[in-house]
Amino acid sequence: MVLEILPPDTPLAFRAMRALRGHLTDPAAFATQVDEVQRPQGYRLLGAFTEKRSERADAVAVLGFRFATNLAWGRFCYVDDLSTVPEARGEGHATALLERVHEIAADEGVSMVHLDSGVQPERAAAHGLYFSQRYRIASYHFVREP
Secondary structure (H helix, E strand, C coil): CEEEECCCCHHHHHHHHHHHCCCCCCHHHHHHHHHHHHHHHCCEEEEECCCCCCCCCCCCEEEEEEEEEECCCEEEEEEEEEEECHHHCCCCHHHHHHHHHHHHHHHCCCCCEEECCCCCHHHHHHHHHHHHCCCCCCCCCCCCCC
């Protein structure tokens, strides 16, 4: 079951998000960052929950996304985060989340969905998922750190 995660339920996304963003250590700080900083900038969270979900069960997978506009692409949807807890990988949760964000983008009149993914060998399964969802490698992403 895929649902949008809204305040005050943001902490339900923490465990799945931490599987990707290991630097996150505090569920309350995570919820504050998402709810008070990122949501006002348009960030939204989807969660995949198991059928046996209780009212307050954690999501087993999450997808964070936002809409933006730039000169290169016009209006587009950007997937910031897509993560599944290790014990639930390979069960179709990430696919369901991507399919839902594609529907939301289409409802918004947006045809392009973008995401970045690291090139580490452990990301190979994620890359296979993206290719199966008809994503293609469109550019290099460069970063300069101090």
